Amino acid sequence: MPSFIVHFxxxxxxxxxxxxxxxxxxxxxxxxxxxxxxxxxxxxxxIDVESPALAEKLVRRAILIRSISEYWGNGSxxxxxxxxxxxxxxxxxxxxxxxxxxxxxGFGRSLTQKEKVAVIESFSFLGFQGPIKMKSPDAExxxxxxxxxxxLPFPAEKPKHIWFGRVVGRGSRDLVDKFDVKKRKYLGNTxxxxxxxxxxxxxxxxxxxxxxxxxxxxxxxxxLTCSYxxxxxxxxxxxxxxxxxxxxxxxxxxxxxxxxxxxxxxxRVLDTTVFDICRNPWRSGPMFDAIVTDPPYGVRAGAKRLGxxxxxxxxxxxxxxxxxxxxxxxxxxxPTVPYEMSDVIADLLGFAAEKLVVGGRxxxxxxxxxxxxxxxxIPLHPALRLVANSEQPFGSWSRRLITMEKxxxxxxxxxxxxxxxxxxxxxxxxxxxxxxxxxxxxxxxDSQ
Amino acid sequence: MRLITHNMLKCHVKNCxxxxxQFPLRFKDVQLEQIEADRNDEFLxxxxxxxxxxxxxxxxxxxxxxxxDKVPESPADDGEFLSTLHTVILETHVKDGSMVCDGCGxxxxxxxxxxxxxxxxxxx
Ligand SMILES: C[S@@+](CC[C@H](N)C(=O)[O-])C[C@H]1O[C@@H](n2cnc3c(N)ncnc32)[C@H](O)[C@@H]1O
Ligand SMILES: [Zn+2]
Numbered sequence: 001m002p003s004f005i006v007h008f009x010x011x012x013x014x015x016x017x018x019x020x021x022x023x024x025x026x027x028x029x030x031x032x033x034x035x036x037x038x039x040x041x042x043x044x045x046x047i048d049v050e051s052p053a054l055a056e057k058l059v060r061r062a063i064l065i066r067s068i069s070e071y072w073g074n075g076s077x078x079x080x081x082x083x084x085x086x087x088x089x090x091x092x093x094x095x096x097x098x099x100x101x102x103x104x105x106g107f108g109r110s111l112t113q114k115e116k117v118a119v120i121e122s123f124s125f126l127g128f129q130g131p132i133k134m135k136s137p138d139a140e141x142x143x144x145x146x147x148x149x150x151x152l153p154f155p156a157e158k159p160k161h162i163w164f165g166r167v168v169g170r171g172s173r174d175l176v177d178k179f180d181v182k183k184r185k186y187l188g189n190t191x192x193x194x195x196x197x198x199x200x201x202x203x204x205x206x207x208x209x210x211x212x213x214x215x216x217x218x219x220x221x222x223x224l225t226c227s228y229x230x231x232x233x234x235x236x237x238x239x240x241x242x243x244x245x246x247x248x249x250x251x252x253x254x255x256x257x258x259x260x261x262x263x264x265x266x267x268r269v270l271d272t273t274v275f276d277i278c279r280n281p282w283r284s285g286p287m288f289d290a291i292v293t294d295p296p297y298g299v300r301a302g303a304k305r306l307g308x309x310x311x312x313x314x315x316x317x318x319x320x321x322x323x324x325x326x327x328x329x330x331x332x333x334x335p336t337v338p339y340e341m342s343d344v345i346a347d348l349l350g351f352a353a354e355k356l357v358v359g360g361r362x363x364x365x366x367x368x369x370x371x372x373x374x375x376x377x378i379p380l381h382p383a384l385r386l387v388a389n390s391e392q393p394f395g396s397w398s399r400r401l402i403t404m405e406k407x408x409x410x411x412x413x414x415x416x417x418x419x420x421x422x423x424x425x426x427x428x429x430x431x432x433x434x435x436x437x438x439x440x441x442x443x444x445x446d447s448q
Numbered sequence: 449m450r451l452i453t454h455n456m457l458k459c460h461v462k463n464c465x466x467x468x469x470q471f472p473l474r475f476k477d478v479q480l481e482q483i484e485a486d487r488n489d490e491f492l493x494x495x496x497x498x499x500x501x502x503x504x505x506x507x508x509x510x511x512x513x514x515x516x517d518k519v520p521e522s523p524a525d526d527g528e529f530l531s532t533l534h535t536v537i538l539e540t541h542v543k544d545g546s547m548v549c550d551g552c553g554x555x556x557x558x559x560x561x562x563x564x565x566x567x568x569x570x571x572x
Contacts, residue, residue, distance in 0.1 A: 209490040211498075232491060234453065236565075243562060267486035270538070271453040275565035279572055281460040283471055287498050306572050314570030327568035330557075334569050 001032060001048035003071035004055045005165045007144065008043040009064050009173060010107070011195065015401065016064045018388035019202050020047075022403070026205045029058040041149055043107060044163055046071065056169030061229065063172060063198040069142045069165030078122060081162045086125075095166075098130045098138035103167075108147030109155035119143055123164075140167040172198075179225060185258040186245050192221040192294055196392075196401070203363045203388065203403045204290035206231035213288040215277040215351070218242045220256040220269070222292040227268040231290070238304060238336070240274040278305045278339070278347060286357040286409075294365045295344045297399075303344050304336035341367070341428050345379050349404075353383040356406040361387070366400045367428050377428060378402060383410040449563050452495070452537040455504050457563070459549035459556075461571040469551030472503035475510060476555070478545030485538040492533050493524045499537070508536060 008016045017038055024031045032048040043066075049055040052070055059065045072091065073084035102123065104116040111119075123141070130138070145159035179194035181187050192200075200222055206212050208230030214222045217235025219242060227233045235256075241247035245255025260266040275281060296303035312335075317327040326332055345366060352362040362384060368377055370393070378389060381404075388403040458471035501519055508515040515536055520526045523533075547556040547563065554571065557564050 209488055209494055211491070211495070230488075232488075238566070240562065240564065244560070267484065271449050271561070271563075273449075273453065273457075273563050273565055276567075279460060279567055281457045281565045283456055283458045283500070285498070287456060306567060306569075308569065312569050312572060317568045317570040327570070328555075332568065334566055334572075 001030075001050055002052075003046055004049050004052075004168070005069045005071050005074075005142070005144070005163050006045045006047055006059070007066045007069070007142070008045065009066055009171075010043045012064060012199070012390070012392065013040040013043075014392070015199055015390040016043075016045075018390050018401075018403065019062060019064045019199055020045075021388065022202050022205060023058055023062055026061070026202065026207060027057050029054045031058065042146055042161075044144060044146065044161075046074075052168040059169045059171045061172055061202060063176065063195060063202060065171040066173060067142065067167050067171070068169045069167045071163075071165050072141075073164045074162060076161055077158075078162060081164055082122075082125070085164060092126050092128075095139045096127065096129055099133035100128055100130055100139040100141065101132055101134055101137045102141045102143060104143045104145070106145045106147060106159070108149055109145075111145065119145075141165070142167050175225075175228070179228075179263075181221075185262045186219060186250050186253050186255055188219040188242060188245075188247075188250070190294070190296075191219045194221075194225075197221040197225040200292050200363050200401065201225040201229050201231075203401065204292045204361050206233075206290055206292070210289035211287070212290045212292055213355070214293045215280070215291065215348070216293050216295050217256075217272055218294070219245075220259060220272065222294075223256070223269045223272075224259060224263055224265060226290070226292060227265045228263065230268070232268050232270055234270050234272070236273040236275055236277065236280070238274070238276045238306075243272045243274065276304075276306045276336075277351065280351075282355060284354070286355060286360070288355050288360060289357060290361045290363065291348075291352050291356060292363045293348070295341075295348060296339075297341065297367050303339035303341065305339040306334050307337040308335045309337055345428065349379055349381045349384060352404070353381050353406065353410050358406050358409060360406050362402075362404045362406070364402055366402050368398050368400055369428070370396050370398055373398070383408050449542045449558055449561055450538055451504065451507065451540050451542075452499070453563075454507060454542070454547070455499055455537070457547075457565065459551060459554055460565070461549065461552045461554050461567060464549060464552040464554070466551050470549055472500070472507050473547035473549055473556065475507065475542065476546045476548050478511070478558070479543045480511065481541045481543045482535075482539055483541055485534070487531075487534045487538075489524070489530050492530050492537075495537075496523060496533075504537070511540075513540065 038045045055068045059068045073081050075081035075084055102120045104119045142165050144163040146161040147156045148160050175198055176195045181191050181194060206226035206229045210231045212226040212231045212233040214235040217237045220235055223233040223235050237243055243256050245251055245253055256272055260269050319326045321329060383406055384404040385407045387405050390401045391398050464470050496519060505515055513536055520529050523529055542558050543561055545558050
């Protein structure tokens with residue numbers, strides 16, 4: 001198979017390979033690459049794909065990939081690179097007369113216009129005679145100078161490595177701007193940022209014809225991104241004010257509905273409903289192709305479940321308030337108790353194991369304490385296979401984007417019984433207490 | 449709320465477990481609305497096994513909506529059927545009203561298209 005140069009966006013590095021793998025499944029494009037050749041220090045990865053057309057298809061929905069180029073050469077010096085390029089002169093022939101352009105980019109050091117021109121001129125041995133066209137040329141060539149780590153005070157004089165190829169496809173990074181939370185009519189203090197919400201839609205394989213559900217929907221970020229990619233979606237939340245937009249900031253703009261109108265997604269975001277996921281009204285059996293969610297960490301918006309601290313007092317439902325039974329009042333809100341993080345996650349896995357169709361995916365955020373993290377903390381379930389685990393670090397704690405796939409049908413009876421709750425206490429247990437007692441760092445929403 | 453969602457929700461009050469009564473929920477005092485939605489036949493066909501047809505039929509009758517008694521043998525090739533299905537489950541909305549459980553009498557309110565499925569303290 002021919003080789004292609006994948007140019008990743010240098011953000012969320014730990015998510016890049018996971019997204020690439022998800023895209024390969026989503027687009028049905030076979031890829032081959034050497035896992036060890038990817039390092040968080042460089043945004044370049046060499047992969048094998050059957051054809052340029054398939055390479056283009058592979059990355060068209062990518063959020064963490066800038067471009068993909070047909071590989072023409074690489075080297076630790078320009079002499080090495082040129083020698084490599086000169087091995088396949090038959091490749092140059094079809095570009096002799098067409099319009100073209102070169103883009104030159106440096107990683108770990110920015111290049112001046114003068115330096116870029118010098119680089120382009122050094123490729124004159126290719127002998128291209130067509131006109132140079134900056135806007136939509138027939139062929140675009142890509143030169144990438146890698147100077148190593150991007151945060152050094154004195155970058156290296158010479159690149160460590162140089163890559164050269166012909167651009168065949170681009171990702172969809174423009175969507176990060178389109179869905180920028182600052183541009184949304186409605187948002188709340190736990191609204192997930194656009195880039196990660198989009199990546200989650202890819203991890204979930206959200207696509208035309210699929211049904212996606214978010215049980216902790218909040219302001220609905222994932223409904224937007226999944227439905228943008230063609231999926232139908234639904235969400236629910238224990239707090240109807242999040243859905244309606246009657247609490248927090250940006251009140252009174254009509255909540256999630258305002259964003260559906262803004263992004264013209266009301267035709268695919270099917271419904272949002274109010275209930276506690278612990279007491280959910282879904283009829284039994286598999287229904288969803290994906291569950292995409294950010295469970296409440298209990299840091300900002302605390303996780304709650306219906307109940308009362310020292311047992312329920314059913315009589316309170318029936319007390320007469322303003323002339324009618326309490327629970328029949330329009331503004332009746334049942335009492336809630338804290339919902340412990342490890343229970344939230346265990347319940348979520350059990351729920352996904354029942355409600356996903358086989359082959360469906362669960363994509364969710366799991367907070368972990370850095371010092372105590374043990375891969376054993378990732379909750380498992382016999383019906384779910386762990387597909388990806390990508391870390392976004394915040395110093396003393398991290399959140400991990402976990403992707404799982406339902407591999408088998410399970411009876412409701414064995415749900416939860418096998419979670420190794422007793423044997424192993426995960427680091428996300430009592431996450432809220434740990435968060436407030438010993439971390440100085442801020443939550444992701446605080447830092448925005 | 450669309451009828452596809454209604455077809456997926458049952459009464460979940462504690463001790464209300466008679467499968468013939470907790471589902472489908474009966475609409476009461478509802479205000480319907482037709483809103484055009486994006487049609488995707490592949491989606492409709494994929495949803496068919498996840499839809500409880502008998503329940504959908506019952507609800508449609510209550511609302512005076514026409515629906516074939518049976519799903520055709522090969523729905524994927526039946527454009528007319530898919531068109532009806534699309535209109536019924538994706539374009540028919542309940543704007544306001546409620547859903548009542550015939551088992552326990554719980555009335556789930558729908559306000560501005562958003563159903564409130566929370567349970568009261570005596571129901572959990
Ligand atoms: C982290 S926020 C989700 C934010 C959302 N991803 C967004 O972009 O706006 C978690 C949500 O879970 C809700 N929640 C907490 N406990 C719940 C429960 N038991 N059942 C359903 N929702 C719950 C909270 O009201 C909150 O809106
Ligand atoms: Zn009932």
